[in-house]
Amino acid sequence: MxxxxxxxxxxxxxxxxxxxxxxxxxxxxxxxxxxxxxxxxxxxxxxxxxxxxxxxxxxxxxxxxxxxxxxxxxxxxxxxxxxxxxxxxxxxxxxxxxTRENEEMECATPQTDEENRFSKYDDISPEAETLPSSRSGFNVLVVDDNEIMQQALDAELQLLPLPVSVHFAATGEEALEKVAAHSYDFIFLDVVMPGIDGFETCAEMRKHPDLKKTPIIMLTSKTSPMDEVKGIMSGCSTYLTKPIEHEEFQKVISRVSNWVDEFQKA
CATH class of the missing domain: 3.40.50.2300 (Response regulator)
Known part of the structure; x- marks a missing residue:
């Protein structure tokens, strides 16, 4: 590090x-x-x-x-x-x-990779948000045990200009089963969940080669320097604070979706 x-x-x-x-x-x-x-x-x-x-x-x-x-x-x-x-x-x-006390070095290696830096989408130019998309739609996984939050995220995602297919998971364990069985363009991941938390779930997801570049957006009711560094170490891409604010959500998701188009075609 x-x-x-x-x-x-x-x-x-x-x-x-x-x-x-x-x-x-x-x-x-x-x-x-x-x-x-x-x-x-x-x-x-x-x-x-x-x-x-x-x-x-x-x-x-x-x-x-x-x-x-x-x-x-x-x-x-x-x-x-x-x-x-x-x-x-x-x-x-x-x-x-x-940086998570006593964390093993092999977990830290992929998490500090340039492709998984925290808030990398902040540096995408505004012009990139308007680039035309060559894809027909997005597959998205929402991991949150709160059904109201699931519905709120689904409603925001349906406002994207392309069709969005949304899968839901209520626990980290269920989310890991989902990513093993399906391919997703980006993932929303709650921090606090029953069973393993969002940080551990994110770290486990990053161990999958196919998820190395997948944007993972952590969801939290509040952020602190400690939480955000934990997010860096677990491999998350950026944060969204709950409750979801429409303008901030659309700004982040627009940049994330364009990043998917530009860098994940291969």
Whole structure:
């Protein structure tokens, strides 16, 4: 997993590199920040983001990947923070906590693949939303144990300009059976369900070669930095917050459907 850093004194960057080498299986790698190809997580030195103008143009969804490093607590408690001075055990424990503690490396490998980056659809240009489609329709799986939510999603999907065939599953286990038996263009997956949760279900789906590029949209009643990082690690593509808002849903689904057309033809 690539970890970027912003604003760190050189001696503290060297210390971070040494700390990362202590991680089990060397799962963390410190990299120079590349704003054209953002790392999986970003450590920011200090609690005042205004002191780092390079962060001003980050995609809104990426802010959940920032970990602020400083003394005390930041005013904005929506960010994950890490105490300073840096202590090896505390640094690794914090990183592990936001990337699913004790997660096996073989699960992390496909989840950090460029094709499964969180909110990749945010970078699709507005012009792409109007591209003509060469397909006749979409096959969609909705995984949610709430029938009202199933109906709401079905109603929104039927507003797409192409026919949509929707299958439903109420549990993660049922969803895994569905994807084993059918091919889907994209999947909506609730986080909280009876049995295995959405994160585990998503991770299991990503183990299927045929689902490597399939957009998986996580559904949640609220998002937190922890939830969104868990989504990254499990392999989800983006989030939608419940209750579903019509404009946001149509914006996301338009981009997702065009991504399917452009990149999944092969």
């Amino acid at each position: 690539q970890i970027g850093s912003i604003g760190f004194p050189e001696d503290q960057r060297v210390k971070l590199e040494k700390i990362f080498k202590l991680s089990k299986q060397t799962r963390y790698t410190l990299v120079d920040p590349d704003f054209d190809n953002l790392p999986d997580l970003m450590l920011v030195f200090g609690f005042d983001l205004d002191e780092h103008p390079e962060l001003a143009n980050l995609p809104s969804g990426y802010h959940s990947r920032l970990i602020l490093v400083g003394r005390g607590r930041p005013h904005d408690k929506s960010y994950t923070c890490l105490g300073y001075p840096l202590v090896s055990s505390r640094v690794l424990r914090t990183l592990d906590s936001v």
